[in-house]
Amino acid sequence: MxxxxxxxxxxxxxxxxxxxxxxxxxxxxxxxxxxxxxxxxxxxxxxxxxxxxxxxxxxxxxxxxxxxxxxxxxxxxxxxxxxxxxxxxxxxxxxxxxxxxxxxxxxxxxxxxxxxxxxxxxxxxxxxxxxxxxxxxxxxxxxxxxxxxxxxxxxxxxxxxxxxxxxxxxxxxxxxxxxxxxxxxxxxxxxxxxxxxxxxxxxxxxxAGPTVAYAKIKEVLAVAAESTLGEALAAEDAAQGALGATADHAEAVDAFVTKRRPTFQGK
Structure with missing residues (x-):
């Protein structure tokens, strides 16, 4: 830089x-x-x-x-x-x-x-x-x-x-x-x-963490700060749906099953 x-x-x-x-x-x-x-x-x-x-x-x-x-x-x-x-x-x-x-x-x-x-x-x-x-x-x-x-x-x-x-x-x-x-x-x-x-x-x-998940956490908190409970629940549902398809989530699940530390790529 x-x-x-x-x-x-x-x-x-x-x-x-x-x-x-x-x-x-x-x-x-x-x-x-x-x-x-x-x-x-x-x-x-x-x-x-x-x-x-x-x-x-x-x-x-x-x-x-x-x-x-x-x-x-x-x-x-x-x-x-x-x-x-x-x-x-x-x-x-x-x-x-x-x-x-x-x-x-x-x-x-x-x-x-x-x-x-x-x-x-x-x-x-x-x-x-x-x-x-x-x-x-x-x-x-x-x-x-x-x-x-x-x-x-x-x-x-x-x-x-x-x-x-x-x-x-x-x-x-x-x-x-x-x-x-x-x-x-x-x-x-x-x-x-x-x-x-x-x-x-x-x-x-x-x-070293799950960057995409961090982004979604910030996103749903921002929504929840000025929304109804229903809107917050909908935002959480959408975020979980998207995050469930990420490589980081798959890595975390595999790491849990195989009893090892996950290696996140931020994807």
Whole structure:
């Protein structure tokens, strides 16, 4: 994979199938410029389409995971009467979140530090969130006279409930890693120096699993989140019917009968 200044894209040399996307503007706390958003969009599309990629890790460099929108660029463009900032939700944030949630393979957010605004929302949209002990989350949209974007209105309340979500958004209160764990906002908290290894280990486990089944699990959960029981049952039935015909299911059944560990191909 190629390496860009603002976004590092790498495939694991130790574990086939793991692709890591690293936001790389540490001096600006990995805040999101137009360039970084466009490169992230392209990298997510590539990961989704590449069958050799079976798990994705999203992380940042330096002291922050992602501080959200780069406000210096945002203000500069507005002062120059450039309409681009007014369209970034539709052109960048919504598609990024759609790609993360719709990724037909697991996405792990390795939250290495501060995650704010859209940056926090990218973590919320991921399937699994592992936080460093120095990580924290902040929904500060109200402080700049804005409402939530990047899907945070949908994802955050599903993770921690409406009451907690509205409190964090109205008060713009920072949530440290330990509280995030107690709220169910993250899956686990590890020492800073162990974050990369832990996220890669989780990704490696998932990359060796039944990728098509993972995609269907994400799909039926998304349906169930906003459907009737009958609709959820129908989605589950359709998914099971499709998965029953996969090579991975056949391999799992044979492995069970022959009392061995299955070897999944993601097909």
């Amino acid at each position: 190629t390496t860009e200044d603002v976004l590092l894209v790498s495939d694991s040399t130790d574990t086939p199938g793991v692709r890591t996307l690293t936001l790389n503007r540490p001096k600006a706390y990995n805040s999101l410029t137009v360039e970084l958003k466009e490169r992230l969009l392209a990298a997510l599309r590539d990961a989704a389409a590449d069958d050799s990629v079976r798990a994705v890790v999203l992380t940042g460099t330096g002291k922050a995971f992602c501080a959200g929108q780069d406000l210096k660029e945002h203000v500069g463009l507005l002062q120059a009467n450039d309409p681009a900032p007014l369209h970034t939700v539709a052109e960048h944030y919504n598609p990024i979140v759609g790609l993360i949630t719709g990724m037909p393979k697991p996405v792990i957010a390795a939250v290495n530090g501060a995650a704010a605004g859209a940056g926090a929302a990218f973590a919320y949209a991921s399937d699994i969130r592992i936080a460093a002990s120095s990580a924290n989350f902040l929904m500060a949209f109200a402080n700049v006279g804005l409402g939530p974007d990047s899907g945070a209105s949908w994802t955050l309340q599903r993770l921690i409930g409406y009451g907690r979500a509205v409190e964090l958004m109205l008060l713009a209160r920072k949530v440290e890693a330990d509280e995030a764990l107690s709220l169910g906002l993250v899956s686990e908290v590890v020492p800073d120096e162990e974050l990369t290894a832990r996220a890669q280990a989780v990704a490696a486990k998932l990359a």
